[in-house]
Amino acid sequence: MLRRVVIVALPGVQPLDVTGPAEVLAYAERMSPGAYAIEVVSPGGAALDTGSGYALAPAGALEDVRGPLDTLIVAGGAGARHAAPAVVEQVRRLAARTRRMASVCTGAFVLAEAGLLDGRRATTHWAHCDDLRRRRPAVHVDPDPIFVFDGPVRTSAGVTAGMDLSLALVEEDLGAPVSLAVARVLVLFVKRPGGQSQFxxxxxxxxxxxxxxxxxxxxxxxxxxxxxxxxxxxxxxxxxxxxxxxxxxxxxxxxxxxxxxxxxxxxxxxxxxxxxxxxxxxxxxxxxxxxxxxxxxxxxxxxxxxxxxxxxxxx
The missing domain is CATH 1.10.10.60 (Homeodomain-like)
Incomplete structure (x- = not known):
């Protein structure tokens, strides 16, 4: 079963929020051919300055994504905390035809602004949990776990926690042996459970x-x-x-x-x-x-x- 995964990257993106999940899913695809088709998109398809000495060149434009999706992932970064209304609307549009949604780090702000976290338990980077709670009181923000699953929505803490979240998605789709094999290939010390504290x-x-x-x-x-x-x-x-x-x-x-x-x-x-x-x-x-x-x-x-x-x- 081919699962179409779209990763949304916004200006000011934290690059590991994109490349971490993308690498986890790409290795799972190599181990189980036909498991995933991964697309990284940005507003207008523009290249994004990461602030780390290089730019990310997405494969396409957020506005051009058509058809059903299996998984929609919103990466974090400065732009995610202050996403334009048009971006929030595009994410809301895609969410309506995806099986599950996920965010890495402050990508949770985009899902929250789209109303997708209302009444749900969610997390984000520890430094921004209070801000998310103030801005979206309807979201039950839990500052401790490295990732949280609530219905069709998955949210993770900052940066490397996106890889833990992605390994959990692989386990959900393909089973624990594949997920563990991916963790070993990527030389991750241990595949952490979602309930593990951010600190x-x-x-x-x-x-x-x-x-x-x-x-x-x-x-x-x-x-x-x-x-x-x-x-x-x-x-x-x-x-x-x-x-x-x-x-x-x-x-x-x-x-x-x-x-x-x-x-x-x-x-x-x-x-x-x-x-x-x-x-x-x-x-x-x-x-x-x-x-x-x-x-x-x-x-x-x-x-x-x-x-x-x-x-x-x-x-």
Missing amino acids: SAQLAAQSADRAPLRELQAWMADHLDADLSVPALAQRTSMSERNFARAFKREAGMTPAAYVEALRVERARLTLESTAAPVEAVARQCGFGTVETLRRAFARRLGVSPAAYRSRFAA
């Missing part, structure tokens, strides 16, 4: 201003199997529980409990990917205590069970 736990949190809390953050990462409750952590910093909880949230940007869970899930995820340790052992090593506690944390943060995560993403 590691330590990048997602702020570094505390005060030295005692900053040192505590470093200690926590190395002692995930220790007692990391608020009373125990407050005692380590010689603070009252109430003052500690308030200070930590103010300086780290999240509660101690949320920070601890994020650290433990990240360590468990990496352990499941890189070792054959039983899930029970992973739960103990990472401080969850029981498999059920680990399972609940994975469901909240990654949307999959530990066993399902390992079966799909282990090396």
Whole structure:
């Protein structure tokens, strides 16, 4: 089954938002001939300056796209956040005759302006989530995942997340073995699940201003199997529980409990990917205590069970 894929690139495009998904789909086509026909288009078919020392020369004009589509992908970049009404209307026109729509990075702004994300959960680059939420209140913006599937719409976080999204599309169309084979050919370290955070736990949190809390953050990462409750952590910093909880949230940007869970899930995820340790052992090593506690944390943060995560993403 030949799937026609149109990638829309706009002025100020982030080039990897185009070339990343295009390469993933092109390699899938080489492995499964007849799977995809890929077209990159721009307004008027104009070449686009990328700001990276070269220009992208699309294969055709956005206005000239005719006939049914399988997948419509809108790439991100400065132009996507401020797309002209005519561009938004063209995307709305194409969306009406495509099986599924997708955006990479700030390409979500175009889908949102076209009304295609109203009432749906979506994501975009972390730096622009608040702006998208302000401009389109009807969109349920989730700033954490690297990509989100909601009905016929798929949205991804910034830049390289477009490749993760594209691998998920390949898996949806052609199966997990082909998707994994493409990831290996492109030397991607791991095919990340959509629920994975845009940041590691330590990048997602702020570094505390005060030295005692900053040192505590470093200690926590190395002692995930220790007692990391608020009373125990407050005692380590010689603070009252109430003052500690308030200070930590103010300086780290999240509660101690949320920070601890994020650290433990990240360590468990990496352990499941890189070792054959039983899930029970992973739960103990990472401080969850029981498999059920680990399972609940994975469901909240990654949307999959530990066993399902390992079966799909282990090396």
